[in-house]
Amino acid sequence: MTRRIIAPALAFTALASATAAQAQQQPCVQPADLADAMVYVMPVAYDAARTACGNRFAANGFMAREGDAYIAPFREGQDKAWPGAFRFLKTFMDEDAAKGGKSADMAATISALPEEALRPFVEALVGQMIAGEIKPDSCGKIERGVELLSPLPSDNLGGLIAFIVELADLKNPPVCGAAAKKK
DSSP states (O other): OHHHHHHHHHHHHHHHHHHHHHHHSOOOBOHHHHHHHHHHHHHHHHHHHHHHHGGGSOTTSHHHHHHHHHHHHHHHHHHHHHHHHHHHHHHHHHHHHHTTOTTHHHHHHHHHSOHHHHHHHHHHHHHHHHHHHOOGGGHHHHHHHHHHHTTSOHHHHHHHHHHHHHHHTOOSSOBTTTTTTOO
16 A cells, blocks of 8 residues: 555656756747847847947948848848847747846846837847947947948847857857757
8 A cells, every 4th residue: 555655656756856857948939039039130130330439430331331121131030030139039048047047037037028118129229239339439340340241141140140149159048959969
């Protein structure tokens, strides 16, 4: 009789331990969601750079000549990229909140609001954060970097950035499958 009780108890304990270990694993970002986040944020970053750099871009440089045409496909792709970008944002915020970071209140707010209500808030916040990080002496480098990336279609750029992040094995949060692919 004792065996009949012990065996299910051991099985239940093993299942509970496995579930707890799984819950403690660090969440990861799907490569496609990271790619979508990059496509989604490019117009926001472009606008932030134009604002922060003002007249520091060359009058006949890439941003003046072709910047708006380059960023147009990213703007057109924002609606399609938003669900993946939103999943990326939630994963990132949940990870920071789990570590006791400053995003705990933000993560709770994000979870409580409908996705579409967050879009303008996310764009404004991310735009301000990016603009605040741009130093005047980096404007020329930004313009050069955008020009170097300009031959890539928007989907390829998002995929390339996701691939680079995966290769770099970043951990905050990690890209799903990155560790499994290492030998």
